[in-house]
Amino acid sequence: MASKAISDFYRRHRQELLYGVSLALLLFVLRWLELRFLIIDHLIEIYVGAIALMFTGLGIWLAHKLTAPRAETRIVEREVYVTAGEEFILNEPERLRLGISQRELEVLQLVAEGLSNQQIAERLFVSLNTVKTHSSRIFEKLEVRNRTQAVERARRLGLIG
Amino acid sequence: MASKAISDFYRRHRQELLYGVSLALLLFVLRWLELRFLIIDHLIEIYVGAIALMFTGLGIWLAHKLTAPRAETRIVEREVYVTAGEEFILNEPERLRLGISQRELEVLQLVAEGLSNQQIAERLFVSLNTVKTHSSRIFEKLEVRNRTQAVERARRLGLIG
DNA sequence: CAAAAAATCACCTGAAAGTATGACTGTAAA
DNA sequence: TTTACAGTCATACTTTCAGGTGATTTTTTG
Numbered sequence: 011m012a013s014k015a016i017s018d019f020y021r022r023h024r025q026e027l028l029y030g031v032s033l034a035l036l037l038f039v040l041r042w043l044e045l046r047f048l049i050i051d052h053l054i055e056i057y058v059g060a061i062a063l064m065f066t067g068l069g070i071w072l073a074h075k076l077t078a079p080r081a082e083t084r085i086v087e088r089e090v091y092v093t094a095g096e097e098f099i100l101n102e103p104e105r106l107r108l109g110i111s112q113r114e115l116e117v118l119q120l121v122a123e124g125l126s127n128q129q130i131a132e133r134l135f136v137s138l139n140t141v142k143t144h145s146s147r148i149f150e151k152l153e154v155r156n157r158t159q160a161v162e163r164a165r166r167l168g169l170i171g
Numbered sequence: 172m173a174s175k176a177i178s179d180f181y182r183r184h185r186q187e188l189l190y191g192v193s194l195a196l197l198l199f200v201l202r203w204l205e206l207r208f209l210i211i212d213h214l215i216e217i218y219v220g221a222i223a224l225m226f227t228g229l230g231i232w233l234a235h236k237l238t239a240p241r242a243e244t245r246i247v248e249r250e251v252y253v254t255a256g257e258e259f260i261l262n263e264p265e266r267l268r269l270g271i272s273q274r275e276l277e278v279l280q281l282v283a284e285g286l287s288n289q290q291i292a293e294r295l296f297v298s299l300n301t302v303k304t305h306s307s308r309i310f311e312k313l314e315v316r317n318r319t320q321a322v323e324r325a326r327r328l329g330l331i332g
Numbered sequence: 333c334a335a336a337a338a339a340t341c342a343c344c345t346g347a348a349a350g351t352a353t354g355a356c357t358g359t360a361a362a
Numbered sequence: 363t364t365t366a367c368a369g370t371c372a373t374a375c376t377t378t379c380a381g382g383t384g385a386t387t388t389t390t391t392g
Contacts, residue, residue, distance in 0.1 A: 067180030091279055111338060123321030127379070139341050146381065156348085156380075165301035272368060287348070300371050307350070317378085319348080 098171030105169055108151045115146040115169065122161045122170045259332030266330055268314045276330065278305040283322045283331045 105115065121128045127141045134141070149155060152163045164170045281291045288302045295302070310316060313324045322331065325331045 061222050062226045065223045068227055113339060121319065122323065124315065124317065124323040126317065136339085137341055139343085140339070142380075143340075145379090149380075156285060156287065158200065158282065158322060161322065162283065162285045163317065170225055274369065288350095289348080297369085298371055300373090301369075303350070304370080307352095310350080316350085 099168070101168030104167050108167075110148065110169070112149055114144050114148050115149075117141060118148050118160065118164055119170050120147075121145060121157050122164065185313060199259050255265060260329070262329030265328050269328075271309065271312055272331070275305050275309050277311075279321065279325055280331050282309075282318050283325065 080091075105148060110118070115136065120133060125133065127145065128138055131138045131141045145157065145160075149160055152160050152167075154160045154163050161170070213322070271279070277295065278291060281294060286294065288306065289299055292299045292302045305320075306318065310318075310321055313321050313328075315321045315324050
């Protein structure tokens with residue numbers, strides 16, 4: 011029972027544990043170096059440089075781990091009838107004609123996927139308000155008054171797949 | 172000429188430059204600290220800790236800058252309007268499998284056209300509440316939580332054109 | 333560099349959508 | 363006749379969407 015809980019805990023917090031352990035290890039190395047220190051004095055610069063580099067790397071790795079979409083694989087058995095996926099080609103001239111920006115197009119695509127503004131905000135790392143502004147502009151430019159119409163319109167115009 | 176190139180270079184690589192400068196600054200501080208060092212000996216642990224923290228943050232920031240905004244919208248120029256209206260054939264078995272009634276399908280179609288519930292109600296000569304009930308049932312059956320998703324889903328399943 | 337365009341965010345309001353529940357009616361099958 | 367289901371409608375409540383306005387920051391461009 012308990013061991014299961016522990017292994018479960020480990021699995022869930024592996025990253026944090028690793029991080030902690032590496033920090034501890036680092037401090038140990040530091041300690042060791044501190045002794046050496048008395049002898050080789052100039053080591054510190056290299057040492058600190060190494061630390062800096064190491065932690066920059068760690069930061070990058072961490073950021074990556076934290077922001078990367080946690081792709082859970084959920085298997086759902088179900089028959090799905092798919093209408094043969096044609097390639098989508100953006101109607102660029104139309105986009106330009108309507109003056110729709112890249113970012114707006116991105117938002118539009120996510121709207122078309124049925125995401126809520128909140129979800130879009132999370133996906134694009136921006137605030138809810140920003141998404142609202144974008145979508146409002148899109149509605150203006152497409153001359154529609156809600157997202158469903160926008161999607162319908164954009165599809166016809168070849169702006170989204 | 173040259174100055175323009177330089178300022179241009181600056182603009183493009185501001186981040187990297189900033190990073191470099193901060194590193195240089197850090198090394199300077201290090202130098203300074205090294206002098207102090209002879210006096211206050213225990214400072215180093217705190218110092219290294221600070222460095223570590225700082226650069227972890229820097230790493231996170233860097234990773235974010237580098238990976239986040241890459242949202243990629245591919246642009247292919249070509250003058251193809253259209254999507255010649257193919258005939259739509261209802262995927263009847265799918266409709267039956269999901270237990271979607273005729274009336275619900277009707278509502279779904281109007282939803283897909285971008286009509287509001289109120290408009291649908293007027294179109295079908297029923298009350299707003301009825302439309303809401305229908306659409307709620309549709310959402311249940313399609314296992315979605317809003318109309319945009321419903322449309323997206325229904326399109327894939329061949330329930331609407 | 334300065335101007336323009338794009339992207340970002342905030343606050344506020346009203347409208348629409350969505351949830352939950354219950355109820356009433358025909359119609360068709362068990 | 364009872365059961366089941368589709369369709370209809372209602373009330374009350376919460377959440378989300380959308381419009382309007384204004385402002386700052388970042389990027390692109392002339």
